[in-house]
Every structure is written in C-alpha cells, then in structure tokens.
Amino acid sequence: MDLTTLTTALSREMPDVLRWGGAIARRIRGFNIALPGKTSGSHLTDALTLADITVQELLVSALRDRDPVFRECRIEAEEENGDLHLFAEEAPWTIALDPIDGTRQYRDHSGDGYAVMLTLRTRETLHYSLVFLPETGEHGTWVEVKGERIVCGPDDPGRCAREVLDALPAVDPSSRPDSKKIYLIGFQEHDEARAELVTKVGLEGFAPDAMPGSIYPLLATGEFGGSLIHSPNIYDFPVSLHIARVLGGDAVWVHDGTSVHFDELWNDDLADMLRLPGIVACSANAETMTTLVNLARDWNQNRYAD
Numbered sequence: 001m002d003l004t005t006l007t008t009a010l011s012r013e014m015p016d017v018l019r020w021g022g023a024i025a026r027r028i029r030g031f032n033i034a035l036p037g038k039t040s041g042s043h044l045t046d047a048l049t050l051a052d053i054t055v056q057e058l059l060v061s062a063l064r065d066r067d068p069v070f071r072e073c074r075i076e077a078e079e080e081n082g083d084l085h086l087f088a089e090e091a092p093w094t095i096a097l098d099p100i101d102g103t104r105q106y107r108d109h110s111g112d113g114y115a116v117m118l119t120l121r122t123r124e125t126l127h128y129s130l131v132f133l134p135e136t137g138e139h140g141t142w143v144e145v146k147g148e149r150i151v152c153g154p155d156d157p158g159r160c161a162r163e164v165l166d167a168l169p170a171v172d173p174s175s176r177p178d179s180k181k182i183y184l185i186g187f188q189e190h191d192e193a194r195a196e197l198v199t200k201v202g203l204e205g206f207a208p209d210a211m212p213g214s215i216y217p218l219l220a221t222g223e224f225g226g227s228l229i230h231s232p233n234i235y236d237f238p239v240s241l242h243i244a245r246v247l248g249g250d251a252v253w254v255h256d257g258t259s260v261h262f263d264e265l266w267n268d269d270l271a272d273m274l275r276l277p278g279i280v281a282c283s284a285n286a287e288t289m290t291t292l293v294n295l296a297r298d299w300n301q302n303r304y305a306d
Contacts, residue, residue: 015161022134055099126242177222186230226283249284
C-alpha cells in the first residue's frame, strides 16, 4: 500500500462518515451529555461528553469496515473506545481522530465552532485532513486538504458528501488575505496575557474565549494568519500544520525554529492525550512566523509550570 492508495480511500470513504458523526453530535447536544474523565485542571481540555464517545465509536467502526487498507494504519484517537486493537500497532501511517474538537464549547452551548476531524500523517508531515463543522453555517462547513488542494465551504445535505467537496472551489493562495490575527491556546491561565503580548509586537492575538469560530476554516480562508500553541495535541492541531504547509508556510518549535515532526510526542496524563512538546508557531506567512518565534523563544516550555 502507498500513500496515494490510502489518501484516495480516506477521501472516498470518510466524508459521509464525518457528516453522519456531525449529525449525531448535533442531535445529542440537546441532552445532558457531560461525563467525568479528564483532570488537567483546564476547563478547555477537561470537557468530555457522550458525543465524544459515540462519534468516535462511529469513526473507528467505519475505518474498521469500509476498506481493509485502513487496518494497516496506526490509529491515534482522543478517546479510548472502539475496536482500536484491530489496527496496526506499528506502521508508517497514522490516522488521528478527534470526534469532537471544541468539546467545552459544544458541551456548554457557548458556540457552534466544534468539529469532527480526521487526519493522516507520517512522521514528517500530514497527507490528508478532513474537518466537518456540523453547526457552522446553515448545513455545516467542510475543510479538506489533499495534495496541494485546500477547500473550505458549506455542506449541502441534498448531495453526497464527496460530491459536495469535489464541487467546492480550491483556496487560491494568491488571493487569500494575509491576516495578522493569531490564535493562542495552551498557556493555561496565561492565554489572555500571551495574546496581549502577540498584539504588542504588531500582530493581533486571540485567546480561546475571543475566537469567532474554529481555527481551521479561518486559517484556510485567510481570516486568521496562524496560531501559537503550547504543547498542541496531535488530534486536532495537525490540520493547521497541513494548511500552513500547503500554502507555503510551516509550523515550527519556537525554542529553535525547527520544523515540527511527530517523533517527539509526550503523553499528558492529566488531560489523557498525546501532545507535541514545547511551544509551536504556525503560519503560512514567513514574516509572521519569525515574529512569533522571536516573541516566544524564551517562554517556559513546561505546559504545567507554576
């Protein structure tokens, strides 16, 4: 099996499934769905709902059943349920799942920017990204990155999901705005203070509570210029990395400016998830990246520093 075979299979089989997962999440949201489980002390990462568990079960089951090539991949899923043991323990390809990205916003009804997400990566970089935001727009919104093509736009439930994605216009890097808005998260109680420091160096920092929506469509369309994240998890952040690299940018560790890869992961036992170490700057704009690296180079790399 090669990457072309795998990305073709994912792009063919999984858009319908993410749409189904989004429909389930949208329906369940009207009930009392909060669950205990995560104890990092951060309200942004400790939210867990019945929808996370249910949608992940659907995603893993679809990967198990819809094409045998998927079982040749490793699976990294934010939750622990589903037949994860049926997939490869060691493989050059990893499929990462985030059944509900933005769980706190989803659970608390504080916004509609939550998403169902899937990515494919090797140790070096991303090769396929698919995001469905069930309540962004009238019928939901898609973001897909495959090869050099990024699409972002509204769903149409009257057509199959693959057909909708194929009809969306590709993002044109030459006409995409060059925004100074930067998303910050992961600095615990210091998110707002760090965002203010980003603003002071000529960009415009946004802490999580100030975000107008999900970062992925905002980054794809150019409404946001990038992100600065402390120890990003590997279930959702890689979509930003993928978008930035296709647009000619990158994601780098601020302490040394090297490009992010996936050999140096650590398990955050408090939040029960895998993360990249340190602080990561991500942007399609090299000048923005340099500004963020210079600003954050000496910030504490320990996520849970006192």
